[in-house]
Amino acid sequence: MKHIPTAARLLLGLIFTVFGANMWLHFIPIPPPPEGPAANFMFAIYGSGYLTVVKVLEVTGGLLLLSGRFTNLALTLVGPVVVNIALYHFFLVKGGYEMPVVLGVLSLVALAGRKDYLGTLFAAK
Template identity: 50%
Template sequence: MKIVNLIVRLLLGLVFVVFGLNGFLHFIPMPPPTGTAAQFLGAMFVSHYLVAVFLLQLIPGVLLLINRFVPLALTLLGPVIVNILLFHISMNPAGLPLPLVVTVLWLVTAWSVRSAFAGIFQQNVPEE
């Protein structure tokens, strides 16, 4: 299982490093979106919001690849993945398979470090 966790973590890190870098270097050609997706991405591009999104993909991706601060990297990637899923579900269903794979990779990686998240799943906070 240790090898599976290693492979999954590296794949997840690689996906986010590649797509995070692609946001800055544009080495993967992608067809322009149409309709609502084009308007949404256009607004994010013009406002420079995508710079933050690409950094929030790149930095945790590197952390996953070098096996440092893995719970922090997963915490940063969680909302990014949710937004990617919502984007593809609501505006671009054709691109949904990769976000679903990434979600599974994230879940497997999170499960492998679940003890780091034990504190946030407490029903009651002990009083001091």
């Protein structure tokens, strides 16, 4: 049971490293978003350069998760990305819920393995 958070951390790191690096290396074909708000949103963040910053955070967080060093920082970097992926699928695409659910569960399991981080994150002063 003590290895489950480590497995979740490694899988999460692999997902973010691979899909983040795909922005520049183009080894996985990406289907276009469905017409409507999702397409407009993707056009806006891609054209503005915002998506580049998000992908840099994904790759950085993914590599840190894979290395096992600075895991707390890595979880802090990829946490907002997971939330934005979930919000994109739930509110704009209205489908494809598998990926945000898997990412959310993996993030929560990896975070649960970092009890020291949770203590400092929610400590009242």
